[in-house]
Amino acid sequence: MKNWKATGIKWTLAASMAVTAILPLTYSAPSTYAADAVVSKVEVVKRLPMVQVIATGGTIAGQSVDETSFTKYRSGTLLVEDMVAALPNKDQIADVSSYQFGNSGSSAYTIEQLYDLSKAVDEALKTQDGVVVTTGTDTMEEIAYFLDLTVRSPKPVVITGSMRPWTVIGSDAQANLYNAIKLAASGKTKYFGTVLMLNDEFHAAREVTKANSYRTDTFVSPGVGSLGHIDGDMIRVYRAPFRAMKYGGQWATPFDLNKIGKEELAKVEIAYSYQDAGAGAISGFAKAGADGIVTAGTGAGGISRAMSEERKQAIEEGVIFVSTTRTGSGSNYSSGEGIIGGDNLNPAHARIMLLLSLSFSENFDTIKGWFETYGYGQVEARK
Incomplete structure (x- = not known):
């Protein structure tokens, strides 16, 4: 029988199965049987998932003063190419490439730059099986939710960073980047939208928030918890976000950035309420040209009398408001004309949702409808 390997022909798993199928099922072939020689030379080719790391900087790319300077460092210093190259055993989980989108702290990025970042993610996903985005943690939840609402591809998008710079002892940076690549390569979060992965846990972008300024377990999803966690080779998913459950993974929001230019992105601000809060924040934002304002109210969304009066005036001038709570968790149902x-x-998160909504429509009822479907994320029982 021909020595197929010598001819340069690489067998696939399907070819192996074809050879096996023609062997007599009732015959126990000796080890010298010719078919054994063929099967022994079958080469099963398994392609590793392709994952691109798109870097924007942050603490994960930080250079510390020395190896024990946990809080003294310059973020957004190291290049992602060097960081990826330093990861051990990455070739066992994925075919990893990298792209340096930027190298700044997360809060330095403008909404217009997030527009470009989202389009870069979608462009990468045309050829990649998943994308990891590295950012600073300060506004990571906002960047994640922007991507969650705008990226069109259903493939995995994982955003990660670290609470300690890359160059200190005990840094979480290397483990977070490695696990984010592993999660993206696994395909387990396909159709989940953007997920945030730090400290061996991953969360839905819509629900996650930064809860501590220094601790490595800073990210939490109040009231609902994480989607799952990573323990070595074990990736456990314990619940799915609304978008995967409600629409069978085929959910795409109306916020297709290919349909608008960066100059059409709306301007939305947040006004924080507190005891006897003045009207200046709302009036100032309205005069500065805000298209929408989110109020971070006390309790279930309450705002001071002065803020309430100023809100009425701003609504008459066409500003749309979203009412939220400053408490850190809980729901808010306050609504009304313009609210x-x-x-x-x-x-x-409400600011990101309102900003994108106003970028695509000025109609209050349309925007309210988008909040009630794409924004609220509630799961309804099938009838």
Whole structure:
């Protein structure tokens, strides 16, 4: 029989099965049987998932003063190419490439730059099986939710970073980047939208928030918890976000950035309420040209009398409001003329949702409808 390997022909798993199928099922072939020689030379080719790391900087790319300077470092210093190259055993989980989108702290990025980042993610997903985005943690939840609402591809998008710079002892940076690549390569979060992965846990972008300024377990999803966690080779998913459950993974929001230019992105601000809060924040934002304002209210969304009066005036001038709570968790149902209840979206997330909504429509009822479907994320029982 021909020595197929010598001819340069690489067998696939399907070819192996074809050879096996023609062997007599009732015959126990000796080890010298010719078919054994063929089967022994079958080469099963398994392609590793392709994952691109798109870097924007942050603490994960930080250079510390020395190896024990946990809080003294310059973020957004190291290049992602060097960081990826330093990861051990990555070739066992994925075929990893990298792209340096930027190298700054997360709060330095403008909404227009997030527009470009989202389009870069979608462009990468045309050829990649998953994308990892590295950012600073300060506004990571906002960047994640922007991507969650705008990226068109259903493939995995994982955003990660670290609470300690890359160059200190005990840094979480290397483990977070490695696990984010592993999660993206696994395909387990396909149709989940953007997920945030730090500290061996991953969360839905809509629900996650930063809860501590220094601790490595800073990210939490109040009231609902994480989607799952990673323990070595074990990736466990214990629940799915609304978008995967409600629409069978085929959910795409109306916020297709290919249909608008960066100059059409709306301007939305957040006004924080407190005891006897003045009207200046709302009046100032309205005069500065805000298209929408999110109020971070006390309790279930309450705002001071002065803020309430100023809100009425701003609504008459065409500003749309979303009411949320400053408490850190819980729902808000306050609505009315010009006001949309933010449900359990925190103020930062509600701002991203309102900003994108106003970028695609000026109609209050349309925007309210988008909040009630794409924004609220509630799961309804099938009838």
